[in-house]
Amino acid sequence: MNYTTAEMMTVAAARALSNDDICFVGIGLPSAACNLARLTHAPGITLIYESGTIRTRPRVLPLSIGDGELCESALTTVSVPEMFRYWLQGGRIGIGFLSGAQMDRFGNLNSTVIGGYTHPAVRLPGSGGASEIATSCGEIFIIMRQSIRSFAAKLDFLTSLGHGRNGTERAAAGVKTKGPTLGISDLCSMSSDPETKEFVVRSLHPGVTRRQVRENTGWEIRFAQAVEETPPPNQMELEALRELNERTAAAHGVTAGD
C-alpha cells in the first residue's frame, strides 16, 4: 500500500505506545498518534487531555483540547486545577506526548515566540500545559515535522524543558523525571543518547536518506552506529488511521490531525 510521510510519522509514533501506558496527550499530531495506538495495538491505553478528561475514547480526533466527545467518552472528567495538581504534578502520568514549533538537539521545545519576546516576529500560542507536562510526566515523547526551521540549533525561547541547553539541566533544576526519550518526525525516529542526552537517529523511514535528515536539521545531527529502516505502515495501521481521519474530516470538515 502507498502511504504519505505524514502517515508514516503518525504510525511510527503510535507504535511507541503500549496497552498499559497512561499518557498525557497534546492536541494535533500527538492526539492522532495516541488515538491510533488505542484503535490498533493498545486498546487499553489511558489517554488524558488537559481539559480534565481521563481515559477518554473519542470516535474522532478532537479539534480542541476540550471537545464534547472527550468528556462524553471519558471514564471521568475532573476540573482543570485538579488535573494539573493531583494527576500531573502528583506524578500519576507515565508519558507526556508533546509537539512544538521548534525543538533543539536536547528535546527542549519552543511554543512561545519566534524572534524576541517583546517584539516577536511570530507570536505562538504559548505554553498551555506543556511546561509542566515536560517535567512532571515520567518521560516525554515528541512528534514534529522535521525541517531546518523546526529542528533548530538554538531555540528562540525555551518553553518546555528537555535536557536543557547543555544536556544536563534537568538534574540541576531538581527535576527527577526522565524527560525526552523518543522523537518521531516525518523522516526518522530518534532516541535520547544515554550519555550526552542529545537526540540520535535510530531509524530512517523507508526511502529517506541520511543526507535528507541532515539537510532538514539545524544542528549536526548524530546517527546511531546501526541505523535501521523503520518498518513501513502495515495494512491494519493504515486502514485504522485513514478511517479515523475520514471520520474526523466528516465531523469537523477538515483533518484535525494535520
Next chain:
Amino acid sequence: MAEILSLSEAVARFVQDGDVVAMEGFTHLIPFAAGHEVIRQRRRDLTLVRMTPDILYDQLIGMGAARKLVFSWGGNPGVGSLHRMRDAVERGWPAPLELDEHSHAAMANAYEAGAAGLPCALFRGYRGTDLPGVNRNIKFVSCPFTGEELAAVPSIRPDVAIIHAQKADREGNVLLEGIVGVQKEAVLAARRSIVTVEEMVDDLALKSPNAVVLPCWTVSAVVEAPGGAHPSYAHGYYARDNAFYFAWDKIARDRNTFLEWMQANVIGARS
C-alpha cells in the same frame, strides 16, 4: 444574593472600565454572549484574564477593550493563530497589549489560590523554562519543611468573573457540568460575578449529590442567555460550531474584514 438581571443590566452594573475581568470556560461554556455585551458597552482598559484566550478574547482585543492580557495559551484551537491578538502583540493594533504570560498549571493553581483567599499559589513548575525571565510575576521559594524549590505566582483575584453555565433556578443557584474547567474557582476568586445560563428552571433536577453547584450567594448576577456559549458549546444543549472556528481564521486575518464582521454581528446585534 444573586440578582436575576438582563444581560445589558448585568454588564452595566458589574463590569467597569479598568477592571480585571476573567471570562472562563475551557473550550466548553465560553461566555460569548456576555463578552459581546462588554464590547457593545465599550468597556476600556480591561485586564483580561483567561487560561485559553480564543475567539472571544480575539474579538475583545481587536475592538480595543483590553490593556493587558493574563493567559497561558492563546490560539484558535485546532485551527491556528489568533490574528487580532497577534496584531496587538506584534504591531500594537489597535493598541499595545501588555502580556502577563503563564503556563496552564500556574493559572489553574492561581485561580484555586484566589478561591481559597490566599495571596499566592505554590506548585512544582516552570523548571528550566524561559518564562520566569520575561514575567516578574513568577518567583521561586523554598519549602520551609523540605527545602524543595517551588514556583510561586500571585493568586488571581478578578474584579469580576464572567462564566456561562447550563441552568440556574429562580433563586440563582447555578449548575454547571461536563468539562468544568476553572469556572467555579474563577467565580469564588472574584469580587463580583456574572453567570449567564442556557435556561432558568424551577428545579435544577440534580442527577448527583456531587453536581457542581454555585450557591446563589456566591454569584452577583444570573442572566438567562440561551445559546450564550455559541460558537463554543454547552454540554447537553448544543455542539461546538467547529465550522465557525475555521471561518474565524479568515474573518480575523484582515483588520477591515474583522471590523465589518463585528459591526454586523456584534455591535449591530441586540443582546
